[in-house]
Each structure stands twice: as C-alpha cells, then as structure tokens.
Amino acid sequence: MRGTKLPDHHVTDHTSDAELIARARAGDDLAFGVLVKRYEGAIAATVIGMLGRGDDADDVGQETFIRFHRSLHRFRGESSLKTYLVHIAMNLSINALKRRRRSLLRFVSRDEHDVDLPEPRVGPDGEVDAHELQQFVRAAVAQLGEKHRAVVVLRLFQDYSTKETAQILGVPDGTVLSRLSRAMKELEARLAPYVRHGSTLPESIL
C-alpha cells in the first residue's frame, strides 16, 4: 500500500489536526509536540479539575498524551481530537482517584479527609482577590464526590454539552443532569456568598 504523501512544509500552530496526526503517525515528533501544546489546556482543565494541581495531575496529563501517541494509528477521527483526549484523560483521572483512595484508606481516617476550605479574604470594598477566589472555587469542586466532580469538570470547565458529557462518562443524559444539579446545589452552598453579590465576582476572572 502506498502511503499518502504529506505536504512538504514545516508544521505551525495553524496546521490542521488531521495533518499533524498524519505527520505524527509518520514519526514526526515536532507535529506531535504541536498537538500536545494545542490540547494541553483542555487536558489540564480535566486532569487538574479532577485531581487538583500536583505531580499526580502532571503524570496523568503526560500519560494521556503517551496513550494517544500509542493509539495514533487507531484514531479514526470519529470524535474531535479534543473529545478523544479528554476521554482518555478522564478515564486516567478516575483510575488515579481510585488508586489515591485506596492508599488514603490505608493511612488516613475518613474524618481527617473532610477539611474546611480556607475562605477567600473579602476586601473593604467587598472585592475578593481573583486568584484567591479561583483557588477557593477549585477547592470546592475538588471536595465534590468523584462522579459529581467529573460532570462539573466536563460541563463547566470544558463546556461540553450534556450529551457529550454523557458520552464521555458512559452514562445516560439524565444521570448527567441529576449529578450536575446536585453538584451545583453543593457548590452553591459553599460559593453563594461570593456569587450573589456582584461585587464579589471580579471582572478579571469572568
């Protein structure tokens, strides 16, 4: 079988996913590197959203792209590359959470796990530091149960539709909706003081 001849020019940030994938399949590491940079943000939102920032998340993020590299020849483009990668990242994150839970159960009691979130400081003008608020929101999301967190990460961090979220998680649409509703109620209880008043939502983060 004769291979498709790839256009003879260098890859750039504007090169299409399809061409980058074709080049990466042919062994072009530069093309694969461009794909990694292009989708790093989406994978970071998924993995850090699920596991929190740290070595674990970085490791799972790297593993996502390594798995993708291994399956380059199997990727047929039926879903978008972002969705394909997020799917891998979500599965790996859930596995990492299971491993983490097993080792936590061995060493830490359940009570030690439920810690109060350090609340963001509110200035005299009622403004909350944007960075502190982001940290607070991420910590609140991290305290959700694994299934609820996955829905919040996909629906809100990644802006996927209910249908897409359901497909990635392999659950019915209705389950996504009910999990999202419960997650939002939990988050509202924690974040409402900073959301209800317009002044507590700095424009810099919206």
Place this chain on the structure above:
Amino acid sequence: MIDEPTEESLAATIRAAAPAAFDAGFSDRVMTRLNVQREQAFTSALNRQFRLVVPLAAAAALILAAFNWWGARGTAASPFDAALNLPQVTLSSAYSVTSLYGVTVPTETP
C-alpha cells in the same frame, strides 16, 4: 432549587476557575517521556528476541556436540574433545609444522 441568575453566576464563577495549563515545560516533559518509553520498548524488544534465540542456539550446540561425539566413537579422543571435534594432538604432531598448517616446510637435516 437554585434560582436562575444565581445558577448562571455560579456557573460563570466555576468556568472562570478552570485550570488553564500544567506547570511550565509540560510538552517537553511529554516528549522526554515518549523518548524514554521508546528506548525502553527497543530494549525490551531486544530482550524478547534474545530470549527466543538463546534456547534455539543452545539446542543447536547440543545437537552439534552429539553429532561430533557420535562421529568420534571408537577413537581415543576424550568425550570433551569428541564433542568439540578437536583434532588429536600428539607430541609429534605438535612439532610438525605441516600437520598444523597443512603446508610442507622443508626441514634441514643435520
């Protein structure tokens, strides 16, 4: 039930908190890991091949040794020499250049 404006603000606040990137140098770390895994894959492929070849080579050596030993039956060669098909070395053959190199060298007679 959360009222709609609050839910929208809440969703916006959560969206804004989405982590945007890993620590600096993430793509370099991915590429380094990829190269390490390729090297490991190459080494383990070599190991696999080696593990396949070693028993075959050992079996071939045994067969050859048995064949040599069988052919040397009835000679005075030791089993070791017979298995390796080593030539008989006597004192006179050791002194004979011809017998070693197959070349006739004229010898001076005193």
